[in-house]
Amino acid sequence: MTAHTGASPTITFRENVRPEDEHAVRRMAEATGFFRADEVEVAGELVRERLSKGAASGYEFVLGDAGSELIGYACFGEIACSVGSYDLYWIIVDPAHQGRGLGRQLVDRVEERVRALVGRNVYIETSSLAKYEPTRRFYERCGYAIEAVLRGFYQPGDDKLIYSKHIGTQTPAD
Amino acid sequence: MTAHTGASPTITFRENVRPEDEHAVRRMAEATGFFRADEVEVAGELVRERLSKGAASGYEFVLGDAGSELIGYACFGEIACSVGSYDLYWIIVDPAHQGRGLGRQLVDRVEERVRALVGRNVYIETSSLAKYEPTRRFYERCGYAIEAVLRGFYQPGDDKLIYSKHIGTQTPAD
Numbered sequence: 289m290t291a292h293t294g295a296s297p298t299i300t301f302r303e304n305v306r307p308e309d310e311h312a313v314r315r316m317a318e319a320t321g322f323f324r325a326d327e328v329e330v331a332g333e334l335v336r337e338r339l340s341k342g343a344a345s346g347y348e349f350v351l352g353d354a355g356s357e358l359i360g361y362a363c364f365g366e367i368a369c370s371v372g373s374y375d376l377y378w379i380i381v382d383p384a385h386q387g388r389g390l391g392r393q394l395v396d397r398v399e400e401r402v403r404a405l406v407g408r409n410v411y412i413e414t415s416s417l418a419k420y421e422p423t424r425r426f427y428e429r430c431g432y433a434i435e436a437v438l439r440g441f442y443q444p445g446d447d448k449l450i451y452s453k454h455i456g457t458q459t460p461a462d
Numbered sequence: 463m464t465a466h467t468g469a470s471p472t473i474t475f476r477e478n479v480r481p482e483d484e485h486a487v488r489r490m491a492e493a494t495g496f497f498r499a500d501e502v503e504v505a506g507e508l509v510r511e512r513l514s515k516g517a518a519s520g521y522e523f524v525l526g527d528a529g530s531e532l533i534g535y536a537c538f539g540e541i542a543c544s545v546g547s548y549d550l551y552w553i554i555v556d557p558a559h560q561g562r563g564l565g566r567q568l569v570d571r572v573e574e575r576v577r578a579l580v581g582r583n584v585y586i587e588t589s590s591l592a593k594y595e596p597t598r599r600f601y602e603r604c605g606y607a608i609e610a611v612l613r614g615f616y617q618p619g620d621d622k623l624i625y626s627k628h629i630g631t632q633t634p635a636d
Contacts (some may be wrong), residue, residue: 367615369501369616370616370622371616371617372617372619373612373614373615374618408614408618409612409614409615411612428583435610435611435612435613436463436609436610436611436612436624437609437610437625438547438585438609438610438626439609439628440547440582440583440584440628441541441544441547441583442543442544442545442547443544443545443546444582448544450610450612452612454613454614
């Protein structure tokens with residue numbers, strides 16, 4: 289993608305998914321150089337699911353456009369069998385638009401939506417591999433902390449880290 | 463169900479799911495008095511998925527019959543995006559046949575299957591609520607230990623506990 293120089297573009301946010309978003313999501317996922325082909329496939333699949341099933345898909349979106357171009361998005365959803373626990377499944381910012389706070393805006397807007405749904409917890413799962421260090425630091429800057437480590441989950445030496453933020457106004461009676 | 467007195471019935475194990483298993487699974491789930499209606503629905507759904515999609519469903523089964531009657535089963539599967547991590551999704555023993563070690567046999571056979579698939583980890587998720595105390599003690603007797611606690615996951619005051627057993631011959635290079 290062409291790097292944007294000069295003033296940052298105005299970003300508008302929406303929650304409704306459009307058919308063209310599937311291709312844009314795959315494009316951005318590939319552009320990060322971060323995801324395997326099967327992971328890129330999953331990113332597109334969640335968009336398809338939302339398009340075909342709507343809210344019943346269990347996938348909610350925050351999408352950020354610069355004009356007509358999708359430049360970042362987040363996908364989240366309520367976790368089945370829980371009351372008010374949400375997973376942030378995906379968050380991608382187009383590499384040409386990174387470093388400008390869009391990732392943080394996406395997370396903030398996901399949390400806004402979760403609060404509005406009376407949600408209590410947001411979970412983000414990631415890997416312990418070195419390549420995810422910038423990703424983990426980003427979650428920590430957004431106020432998430434590691435709540436669980438599953439050793440060797442993905443592969444030997446590749447742990448699952450479960451980050452969480454406890455949000456909303458309900459406090460459990462401890 | 464009629465309580466079986468006298469000698470314990472001979473139990474035979476199989477992995478192939480039959481159409482009649484769906485009803486039997488629901489019946490046993492209801493008979494435990496442990497599951498909500500929507501959870502019983504999920505138990506039956508996994509059987510339907512296996513029947514319609516086979517291995518592609520991601521659901522594997524160990525089923526124990528006493529003659530022609532299904533008296534216990536376990537459902538497990540490889541966790542997507544992991545290499546060799548398995549979830550034990552469900553394990554139910556008919557209340558009329560509990561206390562005779564069938565639950566342990568089911569878990570042992572799940573682990574046998576996971577080992578044969580070169581699996582490394584088996585995870586079991588459960589709740590911290592008091593009613594699950596016997597369930598948790600059973601997992602601990604089977605050699606599982608709590609690897610993670612997600613506070614307030616299901617509801618305020620109702621935590622998700624992730625039990626795990628690290629099995630197989632591969633040891634991660636720490």
